[in-house]
Amino acid sequence: MSAHAHDGPRKGMILHGGTKLSDYFIFNTDHKVIGIQYFITSVFFFMIGGALAMLIRAELLTPNSDLGNYLGDGYEYNSLFTMHGSVMIFLWVIPILAAFANYLLPIQVGADDMAFPKLNATSYWTYFLGSVVMMAAFFVGRPAEQPLLWNIAVALVAIGTIMMLFGTFRVVGWMQMVGISLLSMGVFILWGPTAAAGNITILLTVLTVLMFVIGGRFGTERTSAYVLGCSLLILALCNLLGGASLGIPGAAAGGWTAYPPLSASQTANAPDGQTLWIIAVYILGMASQLGAINMIVTVARMRAPGLTMGRLPLFVWTVLAQSILVIGGTPVLGGTGLALLFERLYGMTFFTPADGGSALTYQHLFWFYSHPAVYIMVLPAMGLISEIFPILSKKPVFGYKAIAGSSMGITFFGFLVWGHHMFTSGMSPWLLMSFMLGSMAIGVPTGIKIFNWIATLWGGKITINSPMLFALGFLAMFVIGGVSGIMLAAVPFDLHVHDTYFVVAHFHYVLFGGTVFGVYGATYFWFPKVTGRMYNEPLGIIHWVLNFVGFNLAFLPMHWLGMMGMARRIGVYPEEFQYVNQLSSFGAFLLGIAAVPWLINLVWSAYRGKEAVGNPWGGLSLEWQTSSPPPIENFPEVPTVTHGPYDYGKGIKPPIVEELPAFQPIPAPAAD
Template identity: 45%
Template sequence: MAQANITSDMMGQSFPHPDKWKWYHYFTFNIDHKVIGIQYLVTAFFFYLVGGVMALVMRSELATPSADLVDPNFYNAMLTNHGTIMIFFWIVPAAIGGFGNYLVPLMIGARDMAFPKLNALAFWITVPAGLMIIASLFFGGAQAGWTSYPPLSRITANTAQSMWILAITLVGTSSIMGAVNFIVTIWKMRVPSLKWDQMPLFCWAMMATSILALFSTPVLAAGLTLLLFDINFGTSFFDPAKGGDVVMYQHLFWFYSHPAVYLMILPIFGIMSEVIPVHARKPIFGYKAIAYSSLAICLVGLFVWVHHMFTSGTPPWMRMFFTVSTLIVAVPTGVKIFSWVATLWGGKLRLNSAMLFAIGLLAMFVLGGLSGVTLGTAPVDIHVHDTYYVVAHFHYVLFGGSVFGLYAGLYHWFPKMTGRMMNEPLGKLHFVLTFIGTNLTFLPMHELGLKGMPRRVAMYDPQFQYINIICTVGAFLLGISVLPFIINAIWSWRNGPKASGNPWNAKTLEWTTASPPIIENWNVLPVVTEGPYDYGHTPEPTEVSSS
């Protein structure tokens, strides 16, 4: 038997572990941050496939104006759970739990997260929560959409609606646990030679994300708890007939759920700031501006939620204030966009799969951001509220933004996680299919919204059918686009060319250890001797093969 090593958490407790993890350790309550990161990524991708199947069911229904494929109530359940799964069980856990857990300790020179047991518990809370969402379909499915506004959520209340609320509350609890862990880890566990102004931008993004989660998530938990009491125990927090206030629920929900957009995109911004300079072979442009803009988004993002409520009886002064705050939040986001473009300008670009998805994200997110600016202004928002223009906007931001960023990160750090290189031709095929499918699916939805087609409906005016057929074809192309990635990931994990410790010739600390890293990351903790993006200051080593 291999001699056990010892790792410790900040409380001084010690945990024995073997020299190398076996495959079955990934199905256990493991406290290694790298194992937990992989657990998050694989679990989140499973839920991505589940949510994707639900999307294809809905798009198949919408190929014709009448409800002739699935029962309208089942369509409502698909709609509710698709949005819920994609946000709470795919993007958030993959970006924060997956990449955050795997990379943050490696990037700051730590052996693990500050609280390993809490870290593992945060993951294992999400698993029953996700299974509860899927199981709710066998109880009629939650019918009120992913926002679950009362009175609709009370009128249609069933066992599935209560399961939905409990699942989201569990995910919120996991998010709070993770936020505390990330803040303490980044603040207290960096190697002494790593100063704040040398810290990788992904860690800055994770710090901002964690602060935002700590402020906003408890508010959502409070609102959902009150709604659960209204549904099951006869209270009237949101029942106007008994003195309740339905608009108050909207405030509680959106105080979290608009910052949730930044919880999904800030870690992706961090991934972009790591991928682009490595594959452009240039120092990142505006390091401090990018770092501080993450904190600015964290702050301003807490004061924009009412732009979701411009049609909810919002007084004019409030519309004006939140229009302005919504436009202001675009400024730090624009700082990042311009910095990435400036980094690309004049660089020695390696157009591999990771870089293609990063550049694709720039195009998708800029388009989604422009439509977001229009939606942030009260007159336009009132006109297109609850139409497919909104659906187009947030899919360009969250799919064209977050999902493209997740793919960029997966291709970039796959060699570090597995010790194997991915197949580039398959990766480029994956990118082309995803890029075409995304635009074919969501670009026509802008026209649907401007012409007045409402979202969240299974039946619609026949004049919209032609555009919906185009969107449905695009959706199936998006579904097909996942296949090259799955084949690539499984084949490469088992048979791909072996990767060196630093196949991309990168500068951040995670590339100073083996691929994959040893259990405690380093035999001797690293010492920072140069900046994380100091490319071009010394002669470049020989380029790696990407085949």
């Protein structure tokens, strides 16, 4: 941002052109606002998921159930790791990547917004509702035991209803949203032991009406409200027609995979929270799908003049690949979830072998989504560090076409290898072999990326700062996770370590060591762009050191535990595992503490950081060719692209933002 547009340095938080703080709490269609909404919400859930992880590691400090009085070692422990996994995957990793995609993708393609801005906002609020449903599972059915909670719930419903009605009729966006959240929360808590089916019907009907209201009130792209409304109507009507549940309080405890027959039965080990879990996952999947449609159309139709597909930043390529995976995979999870839900609620039979169903079919359908989902969770993070490496080593990216193509290769293979999660479930040996070879083949496009990143760094003028350290951390940790992934893809080895801590170590190296490191790096890298202020570098490096040490201390020993045969998902374990488990727990606590400097840095720097220029890293892609933060339309005039995004060292002078026309705040358009 050029200094001459303002009188002296600006104080406090810098919001991008024309927005007010209150815009961040309502149904706002600006993609930058939505990106920040996604970011804040998912970081909140990251903290909750992290707290659950701390509880898990505290329980695992000793072989016995020493926290038994508070936690228990049976159902309660199961619900801990189930909710940890679900929160981290559905409420943190996927939405945080949506945050970056929402903020960066339209700017990187030189557009003023997404193709369907209102659909985009609908997508965020759908995610928000899904998260409310997911978290409500903790409170389900408790009021019978706790009169105070009951009163709170009644108050929530009353206040929520009034606010929603007022918000709807007086067109006060934030009131409508807050009202609906309170109302849903209250209804969930009230969903007591007797009237499960009835209350859930009310809730889903409310959600349906809400979707139509959003659609009608804000004139959403016609299809979006319709799609959402109808999908929720399916659930509502089926509840209306169906029987009653037993009404068992408690959160989901079937693991994040929710395998039947456990998850399909109404027992104390799969209580009503499990039903809510399925509904939440369905709603969150809906949000992903709407987002994916939006991303694809934006990239297809809204690229700036001169920005050919071969000049797209690599992050855009990975978001494109991710969106294809979402479109092909997530609806299958939705359909499977519906079947599981009906089986739980109405005595229908799909997955319970005792009644003639097939548990294996669930596993196939679930992994047909959830294997592509691991690429949904990691591909955009790969895109983020593909942006960081070339800029901070001042070199053109090595093998642009190879990196872009390998994203598509991962997408293609990603749909063909789900069976490697089911090697011990029973299938034809010929299938085992083809799934094994297919899974190993994914190592090829992934390896292409790794080697191209290394070649990009090779001989470069590397700037060592927080984003670069985290990107390098991604590279190193992801290789470890990738190599243990190749090991797990081998059938004989997998049969040995299936469902042990080796698997836990593997996916934490990929998802934390990969995605979360990439996301940490990206928050520093784009921090000046989003907030208009620089982050604090020493604090960022402290964060990296704590994070790197804590991460490896927590998860490296898990390989060892798994090889020794410690099963995952157990709260009480044989004594010989205690020493290694303690090591892992201390690492996990360190990892938890490591997030503190990050949060302090984000908040403090947003208010007090040094003012940032438009192009602090000297980047050539489009997001660096506008002010920090960008004006409401991203670019004062439609940019024309004449070179690739990583053409460093070719004599192209990185645009300096002071040369751009002075920043003129454009008033935000009215909500309607």
